[in-house]
Amino acid sequence: MRIAMTRSRSIRLAGATLRTVVLFCLSFIVLYPVLYLLSMAFRNPIDLLDPSVIWIPNVLTLATITKVGSAIAYGSTLGSSLLFAGVSSFLSLATCSLTGYGFARFRFRGSRVLFGLLLFSIVVPAQTIAIPLFQQLRFFDFFSLGRLLAPIMGYTPSLNLYNTPAAVYLPALFGAGIRSSLYIYIFRQFFKGLPQDLEDAANIDGAGFLKTFLRIIVPTATPPYLVVAILSFIWYWNDVLWIPLFYPKYLTLSVAVDTIANRIPVPRGQTLEFFDLFVYQRTACLLLILPVLLLYMVVQRQFIQSVDRTGLK
Amino acid sequence: MTRRSRRLFQFPIPYERKKRLAGFLFILVWLIGFVNFFAIPFINAFIYSFSSVQTKPGAMEITPVGFRNYLTVLLNTPDFVIRLTGTLQEMVWQIPMTILLSLFLAMLLNTRFRGRMFARAVFFLPVIISSGVVMNVIVNASVEYGASMMNTSSALFQGIQFERMLLDIGFPLEATGRIMMIINGVFRQVWRGGVQILLFLAGLQAIPKYLYEAADVEGATRWESFWKITFPILSPTTILVTFYTIVDYGSDVSNFVVITIREYARRARLDISATMSVIWFLIIIVIAALVLFLTRKRVYFMDDRG
Numbered sequence: 001m002r003i004a005m006t007r008s009r010s011i012r013l014a015g016a017t018l019r020t021v022v023l024f025c026l027s028f029i030v031l032y033p034v035l036y037l038l039s040m041a042f043r044n045p046i047d048l049l050d051p052s053v054i055w056i057p058n059v060l061t062l063a064t065i066t067k068v069g070s071a072i073a074y075g076s077t078l079g080s081s082l083l084f085a086g087v088s089s090f091l092s093l094a095t096c097s098l099t100g101y102g103f104a105r106f107r108f109r110g111s112r113v114l115f116g117l118l119l120f121s122i123v124v125p126a127q128t129i130a131i132p133l134f135q136q137l138r139f140f141d142f143f144s145l146g147r148l149l150a151p152i153m154g155y156t157p158s159l160n161l162y163n164t165p166a167a168v169y170l171p172a173l174f175g176a177g178i179r180s181s182l183y184i185y186i187f188r189q190f191f192k193g194l195p196q197d198l199e200d201a202a203n204i205d206g207a208g209f210l211k212t213f214l215r216i217i218v219p220t221a222t223p224p225y226l227v228v229a230i231l232s233f234i235w236y237w238n239d240v241l242w243i244p245l246f247y248p249k250y251l252t253l254s255v256a257v258d259t260i261a262n263r264i265p266v267p268r269g270q271t272l273e274f275f276d277l278f279v280y281q282r283t284a285c286l287l288l289i290l291p292v293l294l295l296y297m298v299v300q301r302q303f304i305q306s307v308d309r310t311g312l313k
Numbered sequence: 314m315t316r317r318s319r320r321l322f323q324f325p326i327p328y329e330r331k332k333r334l335a336g337f338l339f340i341l342v343w344l345i346g347f348v349n350f351f352a353i354p355f356i357n358a359f360i361y362s363f364s365s366v367q368t369k370p371g372a373m374e375i376t377p378v379g380f381r382n383y384l385t386v387l388l389n390t391p392d393f394v395i396r397l398t399g400t401l402q403e404m405v406w407q408i409p410m411t412i413l414l415s416l417f418l419a420m421l422l423n424t425r426f427r428g429r430m431f432a433r434a435v436f437f438l439p440v441i442i443s444s445g446v447v448m449n450v451i452v453n454a455s456v457e458y459g460a461s462m463m464n465t466s467s468a469l470f471q472g473i474q475f476e477r478m479l480l481d482i483g484f485p486l487e488a489t490g491r492i493m494m495i496i497n498g499v500f501r502q503v504w505r506g507g508v509q510i511l512l513f514l515a516g517l518q519a520i521p522k523y524l525y526e527a528a529d530v531e532g533a534t535r536w537e538s539f540w541k542i543t544f545p546i547l548s549p550t551t552i553l554v555t556f557y558t559i560v561d562y563g564s565d566v567s568n569f570v571v572i573t574i575r576e577y578a579r580r581a582r583l584d585i586s587a588t589m590s591v592i593w594f595l596i597i598i599v600i601a602a603l604v605l606f607l608t609r610k611r612v613y614f615m616d617d618r619g
Contacts, residue, residue: 019424033442106335108333124597174343175342175343234441238446257446292441293441
């Protein structure tokens, strides 16, 4: 008996040690690029050619950061990104939760087919519909109403949404933003898992369906709201596909970082050295992830607990 | 919408019908968006791929040309076919690896230990960093410029120092290459697996504890209870994760096929770009359908909630 106990204990100890080692190594892999970006940001680009410099630069300098910061107009692009990601995720949250609730609680003709189509749309790569969607927004026909009016008016009335805020916010509002289908799925799964008694009680008390949703469901659904809010904020923050295509006038931080090679001012007659660009690119990346990193640190605990409670599956 | 629905409900409409109508109204906003911003563009993508598309100021000329675009893409655009096969080869081993590694990590993170919260926070970092731009800059930029231009500090990311160390202590060249391939693979997979780990963690949390207790009482080992309890109950999550991973690879901006599609779109070769993206979509959907078909009978649903 005693031998058995000590054996199981030593096995457990070995397991714990192994877990610690594995997690430590993998944490290093995850944290490594952040440290690496930090090391890049505080050095002079010329240090890259110095074999004695690996992690710690010869001189700690803010020159690289200020240069990159002004090249990507950090102040204004940061504001644009915050606005774009914030508004888009808010719109996505509103529509996706409503739709998710509709799919979770109601059965009507075609609801299963529509849900199937929703799942199908998760699998379609964004690039496949990018250009036709561009056309749809360039010649926006008021949700096909224009086409109905065409025989009466003799032409198809349309609006040019290209390069207007509507081109990016309208899809988000109508549940067709970045990965919206996935969010609807997440909401639906969460709402399905809620006990229905509360809603029945509210209905008996005479609350309408929308009122029940807003008063009873939304307050209890913090976990999926938080998870979806964080994920969509990050994905809108990092977007380099939709913004340059639909609203190029609007320069967000991610787009500026993506095109950093063309934004660094180079004196006439000179070319940008490889090592310069190399360090600048990495510094720009650090500037891009820093705000999201800070945001994540603030909500990290609630976020992780929410993931546990969302019961995604 | 609010006002309208309320007015409708005040009429003496039977409850069941009312409920159906309410459900439809709940998804109406999405449905409008789905038709206009997904379904129509999706159909148009197919139409473009069978047409010659000329952009003129203010309008677009679309003339049907049959399969010409497909022939151009598949026969006369060698870089596309090469990139396509290369990307597919990578996907074949990278997707299973991502899934396995994130399952493994999620199970580790699901056990009780000190600093669990911190560890979970760390493993979410990839979600922030790896979506797109940063990954593109860090990984692809180094490939583009070629390793010859790097010295030790810039090559940190490739683990060249470690490789050199292995060679120095007398590892055979070939074995070192293998080890480095695995290490770099793990690197990329951990980087790719942020969301997958989250999904698996949520799935693991949903497994009732009493099942493990019962198995323990019956004398089942950890290994057995993994295969008899965890694996079957987790199977819907695994399917979701698989789909997510496929789609994630399919729409990633650091993916060479996607880069090619964007290049042609930028050069205003819209028809060619559309054809490429349709081909890419078909491949993705075939892979997804294959996964669904192969796993169809093995997925276990603990309850009817699906």
